Amino acid sequence: MKNFIEKFKLFLQKKSSSLVKTIVFPEGNNVKIIESAFICSQLNISRCILLGDKQHIHSIATKKKIVIDKNIIIINPDNIRDRYAQNLFYMRKDKDIKSYQEALNLLDNNVILSLMMLNQNDVDGVVAGIEHTTADIIRPTFKLIQNNCVNSFVSSVFLMLFSDQVLIYGDCAINQYPDSKTLAQIAIQSAKTAHSIGILPKIAMLSYSTGDSGSGDSVCKVREAVNIVKNTQSDLLIDGPMQYDAAVSLQVARIKLPNSQVAGQATVLIFPDLNSGNITYKAVQRSSNIISIGPILQGLRKPVNDLSRGATIEDIVYTTAMTVIQSL
Structure with missing residues (x-):
């Protein structure tokens, strides 16, 4: 168990350290963030900017x-807010910001x-x-x-580090009630990740039903999503609808979907809605005591990632x- 997980973590370390990037942490006064920045620096994962109080951070x-x-830079956010006010005002002046001062006030928020x-x-x-909700980010x-x-x-995914493999769960944080087109987009983005x-x-496009064994709006939605992906990304291996056990267990797959190239060996699992996805990832994470990385946001112009408030x-x-x- 430890050997596989350590190998995957080492892979992430090596790939990130080869890129020499700078990541900013707006919650720089937080103890966990400070400790994490130290580890990131030691492992050469990234240069880290902590937005916060220098004396407080050094005390911790x-x-x-x-x-x-030298890879950890502490910046007092009060000293740099005015650098960004003009651009913020220019970006949003035709939408929701009416003055330079309003833009400057909004920059009091470190996020x-x-x-x-x-x-x-x-x-x-x-x-x-x-220290913030997903919506705040x-x-x-x-x-x-x-x-x-x-x-x-x-959309978003979680990387679930099991004892012998990494599974990708999507979407467990962003899209509440995806239709078939949205599910197809989530699947394609998750494959890229x-x-x-x-x-x-x-x-594996998940459902309460496997193959043709059930019916209903939710099952039809998943089936349509599979067809959309097959028609637009014919190079991707995708199947569904299928139940979770058929997706991950070869023994179950031989019974329920014996001719599938995905069933029993799925690496990317797409949930039919946010409710089922979020509940499942938390249940699996807590009951199995595994490392869960994410939510990793997909499709952004530049990388921003949201931590769970319970993140280790x-x-x-x-x-x-x-x-x-993702910054490549």
């Missing part, structure tokens, strides 16, 4: 016996400040959410990073590694 570092080296740093290419990615990201993008679509980390995507230091470190990899 001393207590935790952490060295703030918004970090997104503007990313927008202006001062950093390569943003990792946030240890996603809403300004859509406004500032996806600003004026044509036909942009964003799988490729980026060396995993051959075998996509290890979760943060490898979410940072994924953010670096």
